[in-house]
Amino acid sequence: MPGERLSTDVVVIGAGVIGSSIALELARAGHRVIALDRAAGPGQGSTSASSAIIRFNFSTAAGVATAWEAHFGWLDWAGHLGHEVGDLATFRKSGLVVLDVEAAPRTSWLPLFDEIGVPYEEWDSATLAERVPGIDVGRYWPPKRLDDEEFWEDAKRSLGGVYTPDAGYVSDPSLAAVNLASAASACGAEFRFRSTVTAVEKAGGRVTSVRLSDGTRIPCAVVVNAAGPWSGALNRLAGVGSDFTVGVRPMRQEVAHVPVPDGYRGPAVADMDLGTYFRGEAGGALLVGGTEPECDPMQWTDDPDAVDIHPTAAVFEAQVTRAARRLPCLPVPNRARGVVGVYDVADDWTPIYDRTELDGFYVAIGTSGNQFKNAPVVGQLMTELINQVESGADHDAVPVRFRAPRTGLEIDLGAFSRKRNRNTANSGTVMG
Secondary structure (H helix, E strand, O other): OOOOEOOOOEEEEOOOHHHHHHHHHHHHOOOOEEEEEOOOOOOOOHHHHOOOEEOOOOOOHHHHHHHHHHHHHHHOHHHHHOOOOOOOOOEEOOOEEEEOOOOOOHHHHHHHHHHHOOOOEEEOHHHHHHHOOOOOOEEOOOOOOOOOHHHHOOOOEEOOEEEEOOOEEEOOHHHHHHHHHHHHHHOOOEEEEOOOEEEEEEEOOEEEEEEEOOOOEEEOOEEEEOOHHHHHHHHHHHOOOOOOOOOEEEEEEEEEEEOOOOOOOOOEEEEOOOOEEEEEOHHHOEEEEEOOOOOOOOOEOOOHHHOOOOOOHHHHHHHHHHHHHHOOOOOOOOOOOEEEEEEEEEOOOOOEEEEOOOEOEEEEEOEOOOOHHHHHHHHHHHHHHHHHHHOOOOOOOOOOEEEOOOOOOEEEHHHHOOOOOOOOOOOOOOOO
């Protein structure tokens, strides 16, 4: 009812795959949780536009360790949820090959695989051609626009790649968020949809409540901003961000859906050499996305609600033509088909999992494009962070360390700090 007064320990703002995971783990830890989302149900924002690829290629040890831990959660999804929630999202282990590219040579990140224990195979061009039938192994770097005559030139060199057999994708990313929200509800969390936050109230340097557009005021000790592309606006509403060295910004993204003659049964392919990636889809089709090559303009936006959600012919043609350069048997349809979403992108494509200068106000932001895969762990590490900081830990001075339950790896959460120095090994793309 408008104007009603509620009481809870934690308000999680955002019920995508990240927010729902956080709600689940906080509820498991004994917190009273209300999760809010402006949509009609969980996972209907940027989660629904995710390609949901499960991979381990990141430029930091913390990033690799988090992804490696998370994949065990996807392998045992029902066990991770811990409750009967109906139909389950499915992890399909297709494998992934990351093609060689000068911007992120394998020598810069394979030592992290060795450190964490991620199995991999190094493929030369002959092995790549054998393991991915029909692939063009030409090296075309750097990526080029279709109207650049050099795009169509024959390759003068070949490339190989690194294959991780344990990678793959989740068949239905929105269903994964629904699963997490259902499990969180079974643990006592309450979800309120079609709820828009209009104020974050505070006193004495600490968050005290949130107010909704219908006048409802929800007193709370902790707020977690997991609002996806609306996260930057929510930070401004709360008056936080003055000490951030890394910002976030909404960006429009398209993912193409393309039928493939005779189907595609190979591994997912990350192809920064041409500026694209693709993975198989039900019925043998392909999902095709971009890796933000420098030759393409970024589609930044200041208003996520104003974004055109229809695929455009120009982006569709560019992405699918690049994929067809790599897979010559792939036709380029005349009609654009796919999904459009608004991503929440950090300046360095690494998420921010941290507290803020406002006591009790936490952020799990900058996650779009490369953190879906880590959803099973994000709720756990945020719960650990919140519990320790609320118990008096100075995370800014001595970063909290999270012990991953399945692998036993210790993850330094300082790698996801709002105050971090930009990682020079970062590719500056969705690949991290």
